[in-house]
Amino acid sequence: MNGPRKRTNSRRGGKPTVVVAHPSADLYGSDRVMLESVRGFVDGGARVIVTLPAPGPLVPEILARGATVAYSSTPVLRKSMLRPVAFLGLIVRGARDLVRSLLFLRRHRPDVVYVSTVTIPLWLLAARLGGVRTVCHVHEAEGSAPRLVRLVLALPLVLAHTVITNSEYSRAVVTGSVPALTRRTRTIYNGVPGPDSAPPARVDIDGPLRVLYVGRLSPRKGVDLLIPAAGMLRERGIDVHVSLVGAVFPGYEWYETDLRDLVRDSGLEHAITFAGFQPSVWDALRAADVVVVPSRLDEPFGNTAVEAVLAARPVVVSDTSGLREAAAGYASAVFVPADDAEAIADALQRIHDEWTARRDAAVADSGIASTRHSLTTYRRAMIAAVVAPDDRPASP
Numbered sequence: 001m002n003g004p005r006k007r008t009n010s011r012r013g014g015k016p017t018v019v020v021a022h023p024s025a026d027l028y029g030s031d032r033v034m035l036e037s038v039r040g041f042v043d044g045g046a047r048v049i050v051t052l053p054a055p056g057p058l059v060p061e062i063l064a065r066g067a068t069v070a071y072s073s074t075p076v077l078r079k080s081m082l083r084p085v086a087f088l089g090l091i092v093r094g095a096r097d098l099v100r101s102l103l104f105l106r107r108h109r110p111d112v113v114y115v116s117t118v119t120i121p122l123w124l125l126a127a128r129l130g131g132v133r134t135v136c137h138v139h140e141a142e143g144s145a146p147r148l149v150r151l152v153l154a155l156p157l158v159l160a161h162t163v164i165t166n167s168e169y170s171r172a173v174v175t176g177s178v179p180a181l182t183r184r185t186r187t188i189y190n191g192v193p194g195p196d197s198a199p200p201a202r203v204d205i206d207g208p209l210r211v212l213y214v215g216r217l218s219p220r221k222g223v224d225l226l227i228p229a230a231g232m233l234r235e236r237g238i239d240v241h242v243s244l245v246g247a248v249f250p251g252y253e254w255y256e257t258d259l260r261d262l263v264r265d266s267g268l269e270h271a272i273t274f275a276g277f278q279p280s281v282w283d284a285l286r287a288a289d290v291v292v293v294p295s296r297l298d299e300p301f302g303n304t305a306v307e308a309v310l311a312a313r314p315v316v317v318s319d320t321s322g323l324r325e326a327a328a329g330y331a332s333a334v335f336v337p338a339d340d341a342e343a344i345a346d347a348l349q350r351i352h353d354e355w356t357a358r359r360d361a362a363v364a365d366s367g368i369a370s371t372r373h374s375l376t377t378y379r380r381a382m383i384a385a386v387v388a389p390d391d392r393p394a395s396p
Contacts, residue, residue: 015047019110021123023076025056029303030139034116036191040379042066044387072104074122101126121156128159135386136160141170141300150177166190167322170300191378194310195282198366201359208241212288214281214304217248222294225341227262232345245284247277285311293317296339302326312366314358316347332362
């Protein structure tokens with residue numbers, strides 16, 4: 001593919017213009033990573049415009065980092081849309097939104113379009129058609145998905161001049177699906193902001209073991225595994241309380257209903273709390289003894305696991321995909337087979353029985369994580385990959 005046209009007249013006051021395309025205004029893992037990218041671009045001297053489909057809690061965070069927000073609808077590619085009827089609807093809507101995106105780019109005349117996820121490929125096409133250098137940051141990777149699904153999700157990346165993945169696992173999934181992407185794909189580990197302070201967990205487990213889950217309430221995240229695990233611990237004589245921090249994705253309300261029914265049927269109403277979505281997770285982490293990341297399916301990385309380590313809390317994490325990279329090398333992390341409630345219960349019991357050693361290890365690991373996932377390091381890497389090239393395309 002040809003490289004982008006020079007757009008030196010797009011610079012205002014000597015600043016390059018970066019358009020950041022993002023699929024939602026939520027405040028979950030990839031949303032927070034995007035915020036750190038925006039902060040990096042602003043620190044690197046860029047004028048940054050973030051385009052979102054609608055308002056939400058992400059907007060004030062973007063503004064606080066010195067960027068502006070513009071609203072522009074775009075279809076979000078999900079696996080459910082790969083069915084024939086849904087895919088046809090996606091094409092019809094995409095044609096309309098493509099025109100809007102091209103007009104948006106003509107109005108703002110960016111030097112680079114940074115598409116913060118592979119799920120909004122329309123922006124990759126619009127940037128290419130508009131002759132703008134294009135970077136796509138991949139936060140999604142499912143090596144266990146059918147080959148055709150992996151191919152359809154990765155194929156739009158051929159429109160990007162540079163592809164950034166958040167782990168070597170993600171990179172392997174992307175390049176394994178479309179080998180032609182190998183030369184233009186690089187890995188930059190997520191920068192994960194830590195708490196202002198990371199006080200150690202309590203010295204003694206006095207009362208219930210406080211277990212925390214943070215993230216979307218969805219079947220793929222394995223949240224329901226925590227309910228039978230809590231029941232097993234109570235049967236073993238270990239008092240436990242589980243806090244579920246997060247909410248369902250629109251359309252998955254049935255899953256929260258099923259969770260609540262399971263809690264009631266298990267007689268665990270007083271042992272499990274649905275805390276809902278919280279803009280900041282640090283208060284919940286400070287109140288917890290241990291964090292569980294029980295994902296059933298592949299994860300491209302594991303921000304919540306890193307956040308647990310940054311907060312100096314032991315973490316139980318599924319031994320799969322990008323989660324292995326996120327929690328590797330930490331003495332306070334316990335890996336368990338995916339989709340195994342009994343293994344989660346065993347790991348929590350081990351942490352309970354070895355509390356002093358696990359607590360001390362978590363304190364030491366917090367310092368390691370703050371260096372490994374330094375925001376300064378991440379922002380510099382993103383500046384170099386997105387802003388610094390100064391309109392020069394990465395080699396396809």
